[in-house]
Amino acid sequence: MSITVNQPDLTVGEHLGLLAELMTDGGFPITARELGESLDALYEKWGMDSLGHLELMVTLSRKFGVTISDADAEDLRTPAATVRFMNALRRGDG
């Protein structure tokens, strides 16, 4: 994946906060703390269906100014995987 990072200075904690914010805006209200307690849970745990997951991927794409391929999105089924992905974007080695 070739990416351009436009938000390189976020910490992991801030990534969780951002993810919680995006999920809340997408209709799945949650806090960063709650996400942190269930890092390896599938998004389905919060009632997110495939369309909801796709919406999250689109908003992540917009937020970071990157294109997330369908294959990458398939790997981002948990908060942990998503935060690792966001970290990779931050480091510019995605």
Next chain:
Amino acid sequence: MSFRMVISGIGAVTPIGASTATYWDAVRKGVSGLGWISRFDLTDYPCRVGGEVHDIDLAEYVLPRIAAQTDRWTQLGLVAAGQALEDSGHESPGESAYDTAVITASSSGGNEFGQREIHKLWSDGPHAVGAYQSIAWFYAATTGQVAIKHGAKGPCGVLATESAGGLDAIGQSRRVLRRGEAKAVITGATEAPISPYALACQLRGGRLSLSDDPMTAYQPFSTAAAGHVVGEGGAMLLVEQLSRALDRGAERVYAEIVGYAATHDGRHTTATPTGDGLARAARLAIADAGIDPAEVDAVFADGAATPELDQAEVATLRMVFGARQLPICLPKTLVGRMYAGSPALDVATAALALYHGELPPSPVVEKAPWAADLDLVHELRTADLRHVVVLARGYGGFNAAVVLRKIEINGN
């Protein structure tokens, strides 16, 4: 037993009341819900007045994940549908999920939602368009969301016949019940046409009032008629066979729907309207009801509020009812024209009028010379009503009429 379709539940979300009870209380008092539009900045718009739904917090009724994937029009529809079901006592899903159908109408779908996504498209490219755009903007979204929420698996659909759609949805519901394809139908329409893109589109149509005064902006059949005022909201109804309503002990039955018909003008929208098509729809609906025009006690008019369209509607009334003066109700002048939502709300209001024996008023206007003999209802009027006709016209030449009858059981 003969087929008799009745309204046993009403949900109304309007600028003068976000429940059936509050709406009926306000409409019978002639309370106006028109005011300056506040939902967005109107600096570059030549119109100011609209009917906005204020006294409801949609977040109390619509789950966050549903709110994120629906337009305001669908959210208003979910509220109204929930009210109609609760009012009726009909359970969905009941014994069988296939017993309940959902048939709504929509004139332009989820305008505001679509506008936001189109903005993302042109500013950030196609990858930025949200996933929910695929299900939020299109005409059937409200039908789908209502069906999902209430587990309704009967034949569902949507009518896209602009402002006539609210009546056409009821007509289609009648077919579904008559054919035995469902035992109850959640039907009607809501709209949310007060958003930047939607309002711009309506302005191009040339039928919006540009008056700044909420009290005089929408005056059908008057010398001052200069277009309609846009409104948001509408009504949903629970319709079923009378025998079923009685068998399950429905708390109340508002009215019977005994006639429906539709026509199309079949010519360009810029052609001078004649009223012929609407007259034919009204005649057919009255014939469908098995009555004579002389037996109609009141009409809920379309009330487009442009001289040409108003004169055409007066011509319709004369073609169908002759020189007879019969009460003309225009409750939409209190809430604005809700496109497909308006005729649905008119049917709800007509059903309430039959149920309570009262015709609701609309503001006094100085009638145009060609409308001088119309009996416009300007004060709450107690009336021994038996049959009421609701008329509707949709942009593009759509005409529809529905006939309602006061509920009579075993001759009472």
